[in-house]
Amino acid sequence: MEEKKDKEYTEDKNSSKEIVELVIARLETMPANVNLSIGDEGSFTVKDLIERVKAEDEIGKKVIELQLSYLRSLKDLPIEENVSVNN
């Protein structure tokens, strides 16, 4: 029983590490002049965001959530042809 729990813990930890690495890899594709404004939390450079993701603090967790939410939605991205927008 203990062994099984240990294995699950290690797997969760590995999976979480992989997710963090994936999100960092995605953020690294952004140019250095890009900043992200998050309400009254302030503005963050790409470098700041990567640090926050590594630290998995509140901002880092939100960035991870955002990127994962996007990746999960890839199968039904909103692609439409000839969308007309009525003003």
Next chain:
Amino acid sequence: MSLLITRPYYDEGTHYLFYWSGELVKEAQNRGLKYFDLQKDKANRKTVQSYLEKQSPDLIIFNGHGDALCVIGDDKKPIISVSDNIYLLKNKKIFVRACSAGKLLGPEAIRVGATGFIGYKEPFWFLYDEEKFQRPLEDDLAKPFFECSNQVGFSLIKGHAIKEANDSSMKLYTKKISEMLSSKSINTYLIPFLMWNMANQICL
């Protein structure tokens, strides 16, 4: 119809909001709409409350920071909040471009009699190019975030119903995302952030 718009200005986020919501003020001007542009230090609780009580605008567009319970003004204090003066939103159409107001403030506004509400149930995020910071309207990174959210305001200023305004904004999000996906755009890293705002924009 008359419009009240608030535009605080004190940090990077409000800098962009100030200029981009200025496009909504221009639209109101062009349409000859009666409007009250409470910008910078005029975006405070006392002034907003006074205009809401005395001028009774039909449409209110709040820009700035906020949370689930309130919208913050230029003095970093709430200008409208669930625990204080939400009753002022009775019979109004409201668009709140501030973080998380869609979570509790929006539903509460409807409960006290607002005729419609559009806002965000999570933080409103946008990317910007620090090299374009002094010219926010020319910032191609920020542009899709503000064009899509401004669409709500343009539509409401033109007299459309709250649901039509939301649908129009959603269509523009879809169009922008679709264009980014199908072109040789180098800015595809924008898409997750744009989709975040799209997914968290709510209409009540």
